[in-house]
Every structure is written in C-alpha cells, then in structure tokens.
Amino acid sequence: MGLCSSKKLKDQVSDPQKLRVQEVMPTPGVHLHIQHHQVIMDNGIVQVTLSKPDGIVTGVRYNGVDNLLEIRNQESNRGYWDLVWNAPGSKGIFDVIKGTCFNVIVENEEQVELSFVRTWDFSLEGKYVPLNIDKRFIMLRGSSGFYSYAIYDHLAEWPPFEIGETRITFKLRKDKFHRMAIGDDRQRKMPLPDDRLPGRCQTLAYPEAVKLVNPVDPELRGEVDDKYQYSGNNKDIQVHGWISGDPAVGFWQITPSDEFRSGGPLKQSLTSHVGPTTLAIFLSAHYAGKDLVPKFGPGEPWKKVFGPVFIYLNSASVGDDPCWLWEDAKIQMMNEVERWPYNFPASEDFPKSHQRGNVRGRLLVQDRYVSNDCIVAKRAYVGLAPLGDAGSWQRECKGYQFWTQADNDGYFSINNVRTGDYNLYAWVPGFIGDYRHDDIITISSGLDHDMGDLLYEPPRDGATLWEIGIPDRSAAEFYVPDPDASYINRLYVHHPDRFRQYGLWSRYGELYPEKDLVYTIGVSDHTKDWFFAQVPRRKQDGTHEGTTWQIKFNLSYVDQSKSYKLRIALASATLAELQVRVNDPKARRPLFTSGLIGRDNSIARHGIQGLYWLFNVNVPGTLLNEGANTIFLTQPRCDSPFQGLMYDYLRLEGPQSHPSGLK
Template sequence: MKKLRLLTLVLLPLFAIHASPLRGEAAPVTLAEDAETYTLGNGIVTARVAKASGDLVSLRYNNLEMLATFLTPGGEPDLQRDPPGANPNGLNPRMTDHQYAFWSHDAMGPRGTAPAIARVTIDPRANGGERAEVSIKGVADGRKMGTGPGASPDGQFAADVEIRYTLGRGEPGVYTYSIFEHRPEQPQSAIGEARFCAKLAAFFDWMSVDAKRDLHYPKELRVGDKYIYTALQSANPAFGWSSTEKKVGLFFINPSMEYMSGGPTKVEFLGHRDTNAVAAPCVLNYWRSSHYGGARVEVDAGERWQKVVGPFLIYVNSGASPKAIYDDAKARAVGEAGKWPYAWVRGVDYPSAAERSTVQGRLVLRDDPGAAPSQRSAGMADCRPSASKPARDIADKNVRAPESGTSLQPMTGAAAAPFTRLTIGLTAPDTEWQRDAKHYQFWATGTPDGSFAIPNVRPGRYTLRAFADGVLGEFVQTGVTVEPGKPLDLGALTWTPVRRGRQLWDIGIPNRNASEFFMADKHDDPEISLRYAALFPNDIRYTIGQSDFSRDWFFQHVPHNEDPAAKSSPFRGATAPGRATPYAIAFDLPAAPKGRATLRLAICGTGAKTIEVAVNGRPAGKIDGLAGDGTITRHGTQGIWYERELAFDAALMRAGENTLVLTVPAGPVNNGVMYDYLRLELDESATRTLFIAGDSTAANGNINAIGWGKIAGEYFDPAKIEVVNLARGGRSSRTFITEGHWDRLLEAVKPGDVVLIQFGHNDGSPVNDGSRARGSLPGLGEETQEIDNKMTKKHEVVHTFGWYLRKMVADARAKGAWPALLTLTVRNYWKDGRVERGSGRYDEWIRQVAESEKVPLVDHTRLIADRYEQLGHAEVNAFFPRDHVHTSADGARLNAFLAVSGLKGLREQWLVVALSHAGRQVPVAEPSAVFVPPQPPPPGVDRDEREVFGKWLNLPAPADPALPTIWLIGDSTVRNGRGTGYNKEFGWGDPFAAYFYTAKVNVVNRAVGGTGARTFRAQWERILPQVKPGDVVIMQFGHNDNGARGALRGTGGETEERENAATKQPETVHTFGWYLRQYIAEARARDARFVVCSLVPRNRWSDGKVGRAGDSHGGWARAIAAETGTPFVDLNTLIADYYDSIGEEQTAALFADKTTHTNWAGAVINAKIAAGALHALPDNPVADFMRPGM
C-alpha cells in the first residue's frame, strides 16, 4: 500500500465500547487518500473506499475489522487477492463478488472499459472536521454498468453510476448512497439485481433481521436454504449481525423506504450466510430484485431518469448481548428516520426538508356486504418526465390477521367504519407499485379513524393508494400534485370498496398475506408443501359456518404429493410431481338463487397458472393469467398480491347444500397458490350484457337508416342477457376511441359480458381534414402518424386500423369480457349479378386481427352477401331506401338475423342458452362463416378429470327446459372437443339440430370425445338428473371401448376388477352390453325414450369396401337394442354403404384426419343419414319434432 496523503491528521483513539462520545467531545473526521483508496475516520470507525469502483474494502470499528476482507500479513486489505470492481473470479463465480462491502452496480463497469472518477465532495478541512464525503463515479458512455447477479460480462445498465460514502463527527457508522443517471442520448436499458452487500468477519454469529429471524447462526448451522431468512423490508429498517464473542454488531439502517422497491409489502433478503465455502455472514440492502415477484427498472432511449438510492447507514455498535445490540440498532433506526432527509446531501436530485411536503387527509370507509354492487373508486402517484410506461395495476397488501374464524356476518356496516392497520401511500401514476423500483414511493400508517399524514414527500405527481386489514381491494385516487415546500391537505376521501353483489360467505381475512391460515406459521419449513398430503390425505373440505380457516384451510393450495420419498431442494423447493388438488367449500343457501355469482380471490403467492372452479359438480370457469412469483418455492407467505374474479350463472347453485370446488392442476408440488382471502358474492339483479361497438350500419339510427344493432335484442332473452347498442354513426375504429365512446363502454363492462366490435366503413376516410378527420392508417402494423387534428384542434397520434381493433380486444379482455369481431355489413353495390363483399381490405384485416389475437369472428360480410345474392338485386334494393349503405327496418332485421346466425355458429353454449324464442329459430351459420380460435384441451389433464376438463368441453344445456329434449350421448364422432371445430373436426351431432323444429324440442349434444360406454358414466351422472318424461336419448358408443379405459368385450354378465387409471381406485369393469343396458334402464326409469345407434365407420378400406363393425361393437349394440326392445339405427352399415357408393377418394375428402373424425361436410352427411334413419323407424320417438322431408 502506498503512503497515505493526509488531508486532516487526527489520531484515532479507542472509545468505550458501549457508547459513542458526544459530538462536542468526539474527534474530528479525517480523510486520507492514496493511489487506490480513500480512508475516512472519526476515532470510532475507519472506512476505506476503493477509487476504482466505489467498493467499501474495509470497515473498522475501534480498530476491529468488521468485514470479511482478505488481509495482508500487515493487516491491510489484500486488493490483489480480491481486486475492487468487476471480479468474476471471486468465491461466487460468474458474477462480481467480494469479501467486503460493495454495490452490485459499481462505478467501474466491465474492467478495463473506462476509469472511474474519484473526488472529494465534502472536505472535512472546510468544515472543521464535521463531515467528510467521497464520490466514485462511472460514466457509461458506450458501455453498460453493473456486473453483479444476472449481469452480462459486458455490463447491464446503460447509465452513469455514482457512489458516495459519508462520515460525520461522532457517528458510529458510515453512510452510503448511489446515484443512477440515464441521459437521453443513452440507449434503452434495464436493471437486474441491484443491492448493496456487506460480507462480515467470521466472528459474527448472531443474525437479527426481524422478530422471528433473530437467532444464533454459526457457520455450522445448515438449515434449509437462505430463503427461510427473508423478511419484510418496510417493517425492519434495522437488520444485521452481532458477535457473541466480540460483543459488537453491524447493521444496515434505512432511514426511509422511499428509494426501495415494491412498497410496504416487499419481502426480501436482509441477511443470510453466503453460499460458498467461506459462508461469510451477509447483510443485503436490495433496492431492486427478482425475488417474490421482483420489481423493474426499465428506461427508454431518449428518456432522462435519475434515482438516488439512499443514503442509508452502515451502523456499528456494541453491547452485552445480541438482544442489547439489536435493540440499540432499532433505536438508532428511529433516530435516523427523524433526521430524514439528511441536510448534508448536496449536488444530486435529493430535495431538502424545506423542499418536501407533508400530504395529509382522512379516509372514510363505507363497506356494506349486503349492499348492491359497487364500482371501484379511482385515485394518486410520482410522475416525472421519466415515468414508466402504463401498465395494468396489481393491488397489494400486508400485515397479519387479527383473529381466525370464518365471517358469515358483515365485517363493516354502511356507516363509516374504523380501520385496522390502514396503510396509505403515494406512488408513481400508471405503474404496478408492487413491481416498481424505478420511482420513489412514500408510505405511512393511518389511524383507526382513517386520518393519515405522509411526510417528506418529493415534489411531483402521484397516485394515492390505501389498503387495510379486513377490507378487500385498494383505494386509488389519481392526480395528486405535490408542490415544493407546500403542505397538501386532501380532506375527507370516501372509500367504497368494490362489491359485485351481496356477500354469501368469505374465508380468511384480507390482509395481503396467508398468515392466518393453517400451518402458515411453519412456512419457513422447506418441506411444508410436501406435508399437505399427510395432513389432508382426502384434500380440503371446508364447511362455511363450521370450519375454521386457522385449522381447516392449509395455507398453500398445492398439487397433492404422492411420492413418500419426495424432498425439497434448495432454491427450487418441492419439485416432485403431484396430482390435481381440489379444495371443496360447502355452504347452504335458503333458496335457489338467480342472477350472477362472483367468486373473488385475493392471491398473495403464485406458482400455478390456472385454478379450475366447479359448482355442484358442473364447471363454472377457469381463473387463469396468474402471476408467478416464486413465493411457495421460496418459503414465504406473501409475494405479489392481486385479485382475480370469476363470474358465473347463479343457477349453478341451489337451495340447500352447495359445493364449490377450486382445483389446482397437477404439476410440481410448489406450483400452487396462496390465498389471502376468498369471497362469494351474489347479484340477483345481474344478467350478462351484450355490448355492440360499431358505426351507423349497427347504430340505432332513424327511419330509413336503421342499424342491425337496434334489432339484435329481439333475438336474446332479456332475463339472461341485456343487449346495449353503443354503435355510433359516422365513427371509425379510431374516432370511436378518441371521442370517448369506447371508454364509456368499458366503464359499464363487467366480467362475463359480451362485446361485439364491427368497424371499417369509415376507416378509409381522410386522416386529417376539416370535416371529419376520422380515418385510421391502413393495415395492421405499429406505424403511427402525428397530426394536429383540424377538427378537434388537438395534437393526436394516429394508429393503424389493426392497432385500434387490437386495443379494443385487449381492453375488453382486461375487464373479463368476451370480445368478438364482425366483418363489415354489405353495401348495395352490385356487378355482374354479385354484390360487393367488403370495403377495400378491411374484411381481410379484421380476419387477420381475429387470428392473431385468437378472438372469435363472425364473417358478417359473407353471410349477408350470400343471402343478398339468393334474394337478387331487385329485392335487396328495398332494403336501402336512402343510400347504398344504410338499411331500412327490414334490412336491419335481416342483418341482425345473420349476425345472430354467426354468433350461434361460434357454438359457445353459454351464449346459445341466452337466446330468445326467436333467436332459437335462427339457423346456425356454417363453420366457414365464422372463425373460432383454436382451443386445444388443457395440457396435462386427463380426460377423466372432469372438474378440470369440463369447462373446456363447452357442454350445452337445454335452451328451453320446458320443452322436451333430445339428448345425444357418445364419443368424438358425435361431438368432438368443444363442438367448435377444433382441427376442423366435427361430429355428426353438431349439425343434427338442423333437422328438427327447435321451437318444439331442444337438441342437446352432450357426447364427449375420448369416452366409451364405460368412461362416459361420469358424464351421464350429470345428464341423468336433467332427463325428464318425454325426453329422448340417442346413444352411440364403441370407438373407445377397447383397451385400458374400455369395457369388457361382449354383452354378458362377466366382470373384472381393475384399478381405474384416472382415480387410482378399484373398479368393477363390466361388458360393453352391460353398460348399454344401464343407460337404457336409467333413462326409462325417468320416463324418457331411447334410441341405440351403432358406431359410425372409420375411413378404413379393404378390397374396395369400408370396414364394418357388425361382429363387434356394432353387432353388440344391435343385440342390446333387440334384447331391450329399443329402437336401433345401424349407422355403421348405413354410412359405410354411402362411403362405398362414393368411393375411397371422395370419402377421404369428408375426413379432417385420416380415419376417424369428419370435417363439417362429413358431419353433415352423417347427420343427414342419422336423421333419415330415425325418420324411417316404425316407432320413431322424435317424429313429432322433425322437419318435413326426413
């Protein structure tokens, strides 16, 4: 080490170990430097800072080295063995690592790229030895800074980095802070893991990070992995280590949390032992990480951004015991908070106390569980020129539950209610504050009456946010502006939390964590996820009013482990495969409900991607889009908090006992969820709403200019779905949005609603003129054009037609709605006997958006044009009395009729059952007139797992339960997949209804692909209770009745004991014929009639003939029909004869695959043959319902 150049020379006396001297008695601060380091001292501590990087290479307390620094024989830091800055060859390879203290984004950057700038920013010679400060700055011109965890060897973040260390007279510790500055000329960039880490000397053996993790932690202690020591940052401003041998401690103290990420609910590493052989005690101040959902700093090219992280104190102390040392550090933290903002910080974006403000007010809670549905309040965040891009907000919460028990009574009344642990904060606008590390956040605790004061707020624009124990959701108020040095009183603010209806029941306490649930106190046991299977071998059944969630609801809803030898592994958790896990919730209702029920889940930890929901054995929906955060893997009880809702038809519930089942799919055991809170609400006045967004061809209009949307409501049952036509004449996709019509529509949209979108007629108009200025840019891309709009006199960025459609689809989905696109209505333009089909390329672009966004589409253009050409030009002229675009009432009725035909062609059963009597008479559009997005079966789900698989099946129900019903049961040759033509495969049951008067009878195709006579029994159990006198059941099985899931061959009484492949339970398997007898007998017991069909033939040929099944399943079906006196239709022979007649080549054209599944044309032929065969039966049970000609 080169000789030190002394700036101020003062001896460093040893002070009494338990106390710091008064400032008047304390030695002045010294600052010395050599070629490699600065040395700051004050008689209590001596800190040495590397000029090359800003690393703290030595910190001595009363001449005792506190860091794990490698020392030379002379006691100096060995900077040859552990060089400052970029050092991928440390004890933790592949990232910069040291055995002292360092910022992950140091001032060196990749070694050798550019020197750091070292300077003195506070010279103790100029202030009588009161304070010294040094600065090490790295300028990022043409390079990236930061070589810590996750960074490339070439660096990570394109921004200048300045690191400062400050030492004051009499202060038992050194302050450090880092300043990040991204200049506009620097490229787009993002920060990865960002922290300050101190590796401590080997004599430190007691870690204190919070009340639970305050323990003797010698190097030999190896329990679990380091994630069991994470803790809540906001609740623990002082954290670190002490030594039972030396009676000293080292703690980090955050005097403010404004510069940290994730707000008051962020869980993070505060301390652990290093994972290498040295296992040095570590103290970590993470201001941005990827743990527990992580946080983000993303800066665009051209953006000026600066953030000051800190200052925080590296505090050293001493005491008689670890408790005394920790208590002293916590007391010091209170004192440091009182000094914030520090008066000595200069030359960076760090407002002084006089430049900051206090924001105060009073939040008034009005929350009535019995009230009508409410809407979300809107509300406040720091928006500087560097504000991040808008993102969907994910609410957040924290703290523990006050008590256990299931609430069946209102938690609060309609009057103002007191708060429990109210948390109020100011965050940046348009950010997910839980994932935000880019901006500053300011949080405070409110009083029970809702009063709050948030001190030391920087000037800026903010969003005010609040959450509290016992209240689901988050208060939000936008547009709060804080001016320099001016206190802001917001007055009384009313918070009416969102409710979707009357509360039926709830489980847990909304407090942003899972701490109140069973075994949550053991969350830091790495094996806890595996223990669920032993604790609940039959899974959860929770009875409202009887069960206690502190005892009966396991805090992790995870796949059920079935491997007794499974273990958890460090950093990865329990990865053994587990089966799907149902959590059943039983509850009573006094009467059968109507309207809409909404299941509301507050989730605080996520590994799963979906949760399946079933009510009384019937699929209610799937909650997906879950936000993975690793909280279960990393042994926590809270990560990213968010809400998910599932609205479903209340008719799924009934008077008396009900069961709602939440199922986490099979997968690795740690792929589950943790609930903060669950609630079921009922809006008995609610129906779905079908919104129409479009132009004048859909708008209500007036005489001789009526849009189809005005008529559409006639085809829907208003008790099941309300049609709201918000189409507006003269609007394009662009102006429907820019004029606010789309926002008004979105305000009214609720989960489960339908949004039909049809634009294009006006999108080809001029982009900017003095009359309308309504055109969008042509095409689908991301191109834009900036204009000063001659109509609105405002600056506007104009996008492409495709961009506006994509926005509408995304916005509707974000509200939980079901969007669908329609191509344009047809104008009365003809040429050579054919009408114009579409306007320019808009139909093509609409179809391309549908395909790219996987959104359903009705080809309204084709349906209308085909009908017009059937009618002829002369008759169509009568539909257009005013011009070539706008229709009369009759023209509008035809267009509405065809729109409904297209919607029926999408074959979404929940929409079909909402049709009125008139709507049920509308024929179903052929598949070529619609686009149904591919919806393959859920991955990894066995077809016998009906609770999970059922929602995907899109199973139909009788449209009018008062009418007789024809039930079709069978396999995929009757109904394949969802019945929507996945892979262009259709069963003959899909077009079968066309041969019947649907005003007289329901035709319900409940066949399920992959099933046989044996395995369909699970489906039959749900159908049979709906079968009533006068119904007819038509059955066809045989394709899947071989192999492990099949029945025994034949018709006799033989049985065989097997293990069911799906349930893993013993099962007595019978013959194919035995199962057919059961179906017939059970239907007849309900006074229904029955028809047996033989299986349709496959496309397999031999000697010029299609193969028959007369000597196997087809023959056995015939035998059972004869034995039981049941009408029999030999589809196998009839269809095979037809295939023989047209030949092998033409038959192949009727199949979507090689041998089994027909396309639409093939399904239509098979349906026609089936209908004809029924008509020919001497005792045809459906004769009264069949259309003529059969």
C-alpha cells in the same frame, strides 16, 4: 438459540455506561487520507478504507479491530454496490460496480463525502449497464458509522435495458460475527459459511437451501439453512445485522426510509444471511417475479437516487451481554428515521426537507352490507406512488413511493415527499381491493396539502353468504403445518412466522395423500382446515398432479334469475392457474379461469404473500341449488412442487336484494 430479553436489555441500555456509543466518546473532526490506490475516512471512532477509483469498501476499523470485513476475501468481495442487468432478451449479468473516477465532494472537519463515478458511452455497449453510476460515501463528525447512496442515470439516447437487482453487500469476518439479528424475535447463532461446503451439508430442493449434516458447531446438526428464511417486508426492514462476541461489536445496516425501494410496503426482500452477509436491497424481483424488473425502452430517460443507508457500529463493555447491541441499534434506527430526509448529502439529486411536500387526510370506507355509516379505515396503508391504475403500486419499480399507516381513526400524514406527480393509493385491512384517488396530486416544494375526507367503496354486490379467511393480503391466518422434523430451522419452532420453515409444501401430500381438501361452511375452521397453499400433490413415481379443493355450503333460497358474486383474493401465485367450477367438477370448461399467473416463488422461498390478485367471478343463479352446493377450485399446473396459490380471502355474495340464504 435464545433471544435477548428486550425489557431487561432496554433497562440496561438506558445506562449510558453500558454501551460505548458515540454520545459518550470524544468527537474529533473527520479526516481524509488519500493514497495512491486507496482513500481512508477517519473520524476517530470509525475508519473506513475504500479502493480508489473503484469505491469498494475494503476495510472497516472499529473498537480495536483492524478490519470487521472478511480479510480472507479479495478486496473486491468485502463491501460493494452491485447489480444484475441485461439487454432485452438476453441473460442477466452480475456486475460489482467499480468506479473509474474518484472525487472529493465535501472535506471538512464536520463531514467528508466521496464520489466514485462510472460513466457509460457507446464503446461499452454490451459490457456494462447503460447507466452513469455515482456511488457516494459519507462520514460525519462523532458518527459511529458511515452512509452510502448512489445516483443511477440513464440518458434517453442510450440503449434499452432491464435491471433485475441492485443492492449494497457487506461480508463480515466469519471468525467474529456469529449472531444475526433481524428482529426482536428473529435472532440466532448462525452457521458458518464453511457449513455449506461439500461434506458438511446436503443440498435440498434448490441451491440456497441446505441441510447441515456435519456443521462445525454440532448443535446445528440437522438444521436447514436458507437465506430466504430471513426475508422481510419492506416496511419491516429498517435495521438488521450481526453481533460479534469477542470483542462485543455490532455491525448494522439501517434503512431510514422506503422511498427508494420498489413494490411498496409489502414487497419482500432479503436481509442478512450466512456469510456472515448483510444486505441493503433497493431493487429485486424476489417474491414478485418479472413484474418488479424495471424495463427501460428506447428513448426513455431515468434517474434515481438509492439511499442513503447507514452502516452503524456499536460496542459493549467487557462482561456485558452483547445482545444489548441490538437494543442500541434499534434506538439508532429510530434516530435515523427522525432525521430523514438527511440534510447533509451534497448531491442536488437528493432533495432536503424544505424542498419536499406533505399530504394528509382521512380515509373512510363505505360498505353498506357491513354498516349504514361510513367506517373509519383503521390502520389502512396509504401511499403516494407514480401514476397508474388502482393497485399498480405493487408492480411499480422505477419511481419513488411514500407510504404510511393511518391511525385507528383513519387519519394519515405522508411527509417529506419528493416533488412530482403522484396518485394516492390505499388498501384497508379487513376489506378487499385497492383504493386510488381519482385526482393527480402534484407535489411542489413546501406544499402542505390537506385532502380532507376520502371515501373508499370496496367491491361489493350483495350480502355475504359465506367467507373464508381474513382480507389482509396474507395467507398467515390459514393452517400452516408443522415441518418435517428432519428439515427444521430451530428459530421458527413455536414462532409466529412458522411459515418460514423449509419444505412445508410437501406436507400437503402427506395430509391429503389421495383426496384433496374439502371445506364445509359453518363446520370447518379456516385456521385448521384450509391449507395455507394450494400446491400440487407428489405421486409415488415422483411426478406431481394438480389439485382440486372443494367448498361445500347450503343455500335455503336461490334466485335463479340473478347472478351471485364469488370474490377470490390471492396472496400469491407462482406459475399457477385458478379454475372455478360450480356443482359440476367435470365440466369441460370452468366457469372462470385466471390463466397462467404469477412468478412470486413465495412457496419455495417461505413467504406468506407475494403479489396480490383479486378475481370477481359472476356465478349465475341457474348453477346454484336450494340446498347443497359445492364450489370446486382447481390448480392444474404441476410441473414443479412450487407451482401453486396462496389464498388471502374468499367470499360469496348474493344479489343486491337477496336474503342471507344460508341454512
């Protein structure tokens, strides 16, 4: 299961003789071969075969291998665009998108661009999603791979619909691609798809998760395989893929920009998983629920370009370590990012760099209970997204978003923004809440807009009496237990992402079999004593019960004429409810209830965050005692073991003129 040694490999990759990549190979022109039922793009390095007029990638020939895609699969199940859609109120329909009209858009020795269009009319109502879909494939001279993008277009007079997911899928040869890489420390030899067949695996709490009981490779026996263990945040999913050992070939999916993805930088999506399968996810409800399902009503036009993404192929010489291919793929990813936005897509719906605008500025934070001076918004996430309220970007799924991370002095630059109207949003690690600039920002071609200094005033009523956790929109800093030894993925043993192990939700009941968590301010340590998720407890009869956590603290002084403020930031919620009571656990009515919230499913899917929630609870001073106090946090929903909350950060503030008050 060992990882590639990055330093050693980088040194070796720097030798141009170690990798047979496009810079050291001859670069003949691109040629197009149109046949009756298929079309072939060939630049002398890669040959890509697509069905005509469907636009399904049926073959990828490279480095002497006739087809890197799974030849045992039907041609329609190798490389394809797909989506899940539904009419309002109906069930989702899975659709492999097949074109009905084929066109050559560009054909010369430098570039070939092909179009496979499926048009919609009212005779197709109920059968296909009401969209015109234009899938494009591009091959360039000297390029060790190919590009794909698509234009989705819904006319105002067409019927309403919802789209739950859309993506590109590639299924590779299982006899060759055995090693998967999605990060420097997230690489491993993977199970085969055969290992998920009856007799070789045991299905666990949901179909995606299985325990390997009789795998083809005995070394994998006892491990859990679950595609959700390999999810990542949008901001981190730039390159991932597979390595074949014989011959040493890499197949990589590179996404150079997040602008066409939904939900912002922290939205989680699938990457690669057993198949061997690699994905480019553009829209999905994973780790968010229905909030991230675009819903289009009557009279609502919509057009969006997804991509381009790059399918990159590389190879190593005989005898060289195939792990070099990962290092080279990262270098190629950085090259693609530098080239964005590409100048070669032929569609006018994809604006080039000179047709876009730039925005820059500096973000500062004003919190006088932290500092009398303004604080630089160090490493703040700053973005432009469609108009909405503060924080609306994380639920936005129809338009384009453009995000960057400020430097250590709070300066940011958002480049190559499509024309249109946006709000500027931000959130700052170390501070709660969301920033939104009041003015609408209109981006026009060639605009270079300096916004100067911007000031974010995070929610604050008074001095901090106590706090738990770190305000970073993640529950990763809390206690994540070791997994049950019977259900492990060895990749995540002694790994920073230990939360990706299967079944951690069940450990709560083992650690707290009868009484719930009690956290004492000034004594307890959130890294050891605050369980990462408030989940139901499983009872002996197999049912579950809600849980109530306690925060115990002492106050030396209470102003009963004033209100105190309890800030509760949640990193995730799944069909859960947060109830707050103060000093009376049996109070019939809680001081605060969130009601039923969230469909993130992050607990079951090994995510440490989903959608962010911030609740600001007024606590009357009459409810507090000079001396001992207890806040009770109840999550009563318990129909499923996966219902629950992940906390990001909690803080109790005193009134404005209140002394620190803690004993």
